[in-house]
Amino acid sequence: MDKWMNNNNFNKVLAIALSIILWAMVHIDSAPTTQSTASLESKIIENVPIQLTGQDDDKYEYSMDAHSVRMEVMGKSSDLIYVFSDAYKVTLDLSKAEPGTSEIPLKYSLPRGVDLISITPKQVHVHIEQRSTKSFPVTVVAKGTPAEGYRLGTPVVEPSTAKVTLAASELVRVAKVQGTVELNGENESVTEKRMKLAAYDANGNEIKDAVIEPASVSVEIPITLPYKSVPLKIGYTGSLPDSLVLSKVTPEVGSIVIYGQEAALASVVSYEATIDLGSINGAGTSTLKVDLKPPDGTQDIAPQSVNVTVVASEVAERTLQDIPVTLEGVSSGLSASVTSPPDRTISLTLSGASSLLDQLNKDNIKAVADLSGLSAGNHVVPLQISLPSFIELSNKQRPSVTVQLYSPASSASPSATPASGPASTPEPSTEPVSSTSSGSVDEPAASANNGASVEPTSTASPDGGGNTSGDSEPAAQ
Incomplete structure (x- = not known):
């Protein structure tokens, strides 16, 4: 053996032989296997999604x-059967696309061993x-109902607006941004609730592609x-110093809110807060706090207290002349005239x-003689x-006039200017006429109008006292 191994020619032949064997092994493994058309199958794959890049x-x-x-593909049965459909990928590259309309070819990738037909x-x-992008106010729709007898107030949304982003041609379709809150018999306010928003067109159809922030x-x-x-x-108790x-x-508010069932609220037309004039000791401005309680049959009131600013002043007097007298209530078929005083005017001393x-001035005062039933x-x-308001008659005056009632067909000729017909028309006045009072009240009444100076009308009684016990009547806010 050593003899052959030491032979140089033998080694060369052996090396060549081994090289040929190795070359043959490599090329046999890497050579493509020839497949007959009969060994391949085709397959159709529907609805392969297009992925955007x-x-x-x-x-x-x-x-x-x-x-x-x-996609229609071809391959060996084993490759087609055991490869998942998501291994087939189709992409659309938009990186170089410009605004407008263009036609872009699709790219695809297939599993190994599968060819595209x-x-x-x-x-x-x-x-x-x-x-x-455009901003829209957020609106709220409540579905369902609260507890029986309760009502919904105005929703408070935070933030109150939202931005909608769309293609310009689509953005013009947006009519509102809206959310929905489900109600199921609640008897207390809904608070801290998150509401998902959606954009809608004028027909109430949701615009699905709208991007809304938030x-x-x-x-x-x-x-x-x-x-x-x-x-x-405003009502009064007690009295001021003489x-x-x-x-x-x-009052700091002109109206209050009362809560209760509809039947109980129906009879409530105003609310009186009473202040104690006895707590005022001197001239000047005072602020009195009045606690408010719900009227009988109601459940709540707001606010529950109110501050009333009261200004007291030193009393003074003034006399006004030539105040005209108005006749009212003349019976049908009669005429009337003032015979005393003959000029049909009076003078009054006021405090x-x-x-x-x-x-x-005399236009601020109204003197009426009621002839009803005479x-x-x-x-x-x-x-x-x-x-x-806050003006009284001084010195217990009892103003009166003498009136003659007569038939126009009578031969009697009254000496004073007559007032004929069922009733004479008084001069226009900014103050309403009150009914006759049987006595005077020590302190006047007051009224308010949205925090303005209080100016109710007072009516003097026949005995000269000033009836000023009416309450203030501010306008509701």
Whole structure:
């Protein structure tokens, strides 16, 4: 053996032989196996999704005429059967696409051992449009109902607006941004609830492709008993010192809200808050706090207390002349005339704050003689005197006039200017006429109007006292 191994020629032959064997082994393994057409099968794969690459969704809106393809492939049965369908990939490269409409060929990748026969479609029409953004107010829709007898208040949304991003041609379709809150018999307010938003067109159809920022908002929906807003009136108890009179009364609110069932609320037309004038010791401005309680049969009230600003002033007097007398209530078929005083006017001495008295003129005062139920003849008729707020008659005056009632067909000729017909028409006045009062009240009433100076009308009684016990009547806010 050593003899052969030491033979140089033998070694050369052996090396050549080994090289030929190795070459043959490598080329036999790497040579493609010849397959007959009969050993291959074809397969159709439907709805292979088209995957987008290179798109800029923040800047552009893309629309295509196809979103999936049909592929027919060929390969060995084992390759076709055991390869999952998601191994077949089709992509659409949008990285170089420009705004407008273009036709872009599709790219694909197949599992090993599988060849493509056909792909439908081979290319896709793509429309690219610049995105636009617009803000819309957020609206809330409540589905369902609260507990029986309760009602929904106005929803509070935070934030109250949302931005919608769409292609410019689609953005013009957006009519509203809206969310829905489900209700199921709640008897208390819905708070801290997240509400998902969606964009809708004018016909109420959701626009699916809209990008909304934020996608959801926080919403609160008040759920309360039925309620009613009524004017706040100011009433009085106690009295001021003799040297003082009221000149202004101003509650901080003009109306209050009462909560309760509908039947209980129906009879509530106003609410009176009473202040104690006895707590005021000197001239100047005072602030009095009044606690408010729900009226009988109701459940709640808001606010539960109110501050009332009261201004007291030193009492002063002023006399006004030539105040006209108005006749009212003349029976049908009769005429009337004032015989005393013959000029059909009166003078009155009034008391109140000097700042209010200085503003008075005879047009602010109304003197009415009510002739209702009186027959023909002469009658002494007490006058009903309507005065501005916080003004009274001084010295217990009892103003009256003498009136003659007569038939126009009578031969009697009254000496004074007559007032004929069922009733004479008084001069226009900003103050209403109150009914005759049987006595005076020490302190006047007050009214307020949305925090303005209180100016109710007071009516003097026949005995000269000023009836000023009416309440303030502010307008509801």
